[in-house]
Amino acid sequence: MNELKLVGCCRPLGSAALSEDEAEATAALFRVLSAPARVKIVNLLSTRDQPVCACEFEPTLELSQPTVSHHLKKLTDAGLLEREQRGRWAFFALAPSAAERLRSLVEMQELVA
Amino acid sequence: MNELKLVGCCRPLGSAALSEDEAEATAALFRVLSAPARVKIVNLLSTRDQPVCACEFEPTLELSQPTVSHHLKKLTDAGLLEREQRGRWAFFALAPSAAERLRSLVEMQELVA
Numbered sequence: 073m074n075e076l077k078l079v080g081c082c083r084p085l086g087s088a089a090l091s092e093d094e095a096e097a098t099a100a101l102f103r104v105l106s107a108p109a110r111v112k113i114v115n116l117l118s119t120r121d122q123p124v125c126a127c128e129f130e131p132t133l134e135l136s137q138p139t140v141s142h143h144l145k146k147l148t149d150a151g152l153l154e155r156e157q158r159g160r161w162a163f164f165a166l167a168p169s170a171a172e173r174l175r176s177l178v179e180m181q182e183l184v185a
Numbered sequence: 186m187n188e189l190k191l192v193g194c195c196r197p198l199g200s201a202a203l204s205e206d207e208a209e210a211t212a213a214l215f216r217v218l219s220a221p222a223r224v225k226i227v228n229l230l231s232t233r234d235q236p237v238c239a240c241e242f243e244p245t246l247e248l249s250q251p252t253v254s255h256h257l258k259k260l261t262d263a264g265l266l267e268r269e270q271r272g273r274w275a276f277f278a279l280a281p282s283a284a285e286r287l288r289s290l291v292e293m294q295e296l297v298a
Contacts, residue, residue, distance in 0.1 A: 090228040095221040102224070106216035108208040115203040175288065 101173075104150040109133055109143045114152065114166065123156055123163035214286075217263040222246055222256045227265065227279065236269055236276035 090098070105111060112133055117124060129140045144164055147153045152170045156163045203211070218224060225246055230237060242253045257277055260266045265283045269276045 090225055092221070095224045095228070098224045099219050099221040102215045103219035106212050106219045108205070108212040111208045111211045111215070112203055115208070 101150060104146055104152065107143065107146075109135060109139070110147055113143060113147060113164075114170075117153070117164065117166045118171075120165075123154075123165040125158075126162045126164065214263060217259055217265065220256065220259075222248060222252070223260055226256060226260060226277075227283075230266070230277065230279045231284075233278075236267075236278040238271075239275045239277065 105114070113129060116129070116132065126140065126144060129135075129144070130137050133140060135143075144153065144155070144162075148155050148164070151173075152167055153164045154167050156165075218227065226242060229242070229245065239253065239257060242248075242257070243250050246253060248256075257266065257268070257275075261268050261277070264286075265280055266277045267280050269278075
């Protein structure tokens, strides 16, 4: 259950002693965001307060439908997006916890003091 | 000058309209942190207030010296670490801007409101 692991994971980078599993889970979340198309999807969704139809991403990102679906699935599996089926189309929104999770991930308390 | 591009880059994920170059620069920074060893290096350095000798990472991470050097170089090239030569050893510290840069990267203002 890679998905659950990612959702439940991720102590901040600045935590005292990151275990092997925690470092892997944190790296995996960064890996999900290491593709420009996925950054753009998160970027687009962060400016919308309503779920966005999968059909909107294809023209916006100038990518084929299978490629867009692949990126949306990666982001959803990582728990960053929520997916809702409406008739023939899936709609996507940022998961409510996404912003907070990403923020806490890069929090380095020792540095902020 | 990939290094400078990364250092100067990176509008927050929630910025209204991320250009192709900005999305690529943001993804590149996430990519640098998508390896568990690099997460661990950042984690270790974030708990230290003095530069750390490269020789310390090898036993801590249980990786060979060339592998450690590779990861340290990736992080340094991305502007996340600062490198200082002291005799035969290089010492590394988190760049002063690293925490703030990572934080601003994942800031999604629309979501926080």
